[in-house]
Amino acid sequence: MKCFHPLLLLSAFLLLSTSCKEKEEKVDPIAEKPKAPEVTISPEEKRLKEANKKLGWIMQDMEVPEYKLDRLLKKGEFLSDDFMKYANEVIKNARKLKEIDHPDTKLVGLGKEMLTAIDSLEAAVASKSPEKLKGSWGALTKKCAACHKDYKKGGGGY
Ligand code: HEC
Numbered sequence: 284m285k286c287f288h289p290l291l292l293l294s295a296f297l298l299l300s301t302s303c304k305e306k307e308e309k310v311d312p313i314a315e316k317p318k319a320p321e322v323t324i325s326p327e328e329k330r331l332k333e334a335n336k337k338l339g340w341i342m343q344d345m346e347v348p349e350y351k352l353d354r355l356l357k358k359g360e361f362l363s364d365d366f367m368k369y370a371n372e373v374i375k376n377a378r379k380l381k382e383i384d385h386p387d388t389k390l391v392g393l394g395k396e397m398l399t400a401i402d403s404l405e406a407a408v409a410s411k412s413p414e415k416l417k418g419s420w421g422a423l424t425k426k427c428a429a430c431h432k433d434y435k436k437g438g439g440g441y
Pocket of ligand 1: 335338339340342343345346347349373377390391393394397423424426427428430431434435436
């Protein structure tokens with residue numbers, strides 16, 4: 284056979300062009316999406332991660348009442364309804380710390396110190412004494428700051 288049938292040539296051309304296209308389409312996605320590396324997380328790491336996540340939630344819930352209390356104290360409004368409301372919110376949230384199974388014993392220790400100061404704040408709220416409220420809030424925020432110094436990244440708050 285000396286010459287090729289035109290149909291044969293056409294189909295050969297089509298075959299070649301589609302196989303080239305296929306090649307392009309196949310190569311790109313693979314290059315763009317490398318397979319995610321297998322992540323293995325140890326039970327210790329998981330416990331730490333879980334605990335820090337829960338700690339972050341508690342802290343987030345304290346942001347507003349902490350700010351409000353601070354403002355009210357600066358204005359000298361110790362015994363307003365708002366003051367009592369926000370003080371109770373801080374107390375309630377801070378005590379959730381007890382539910383966290385945190386592997387870092389130093390952090391747990393700092394948390395316990397804060398909880399003792401929370402008990403004093405609660406007693407001060409019950410006493411309705413401005414001096415006690417001012418004193419116990421001052422003592423409490425020192426405990427907040429002590430933990431933040433070592434464990435909280437970024438600025439703001441105590
Ligand atoms: C046992 C350690 C510890 C104690 C005690 C502690 N904190 Fe925190 N706090 C943290 C850590 C850790 C973060 C950072 C959390 C994060 O970014 O996930 C944080 C963050 C915060 C934030 C920022 C939250 C946010 O979402 O940006 C506020 C507000 C806060 N704490 C308030 C308080 C107050 C008020 C007290 C005391 C009544 C207190 N914390 C006591 C560890 C502590």
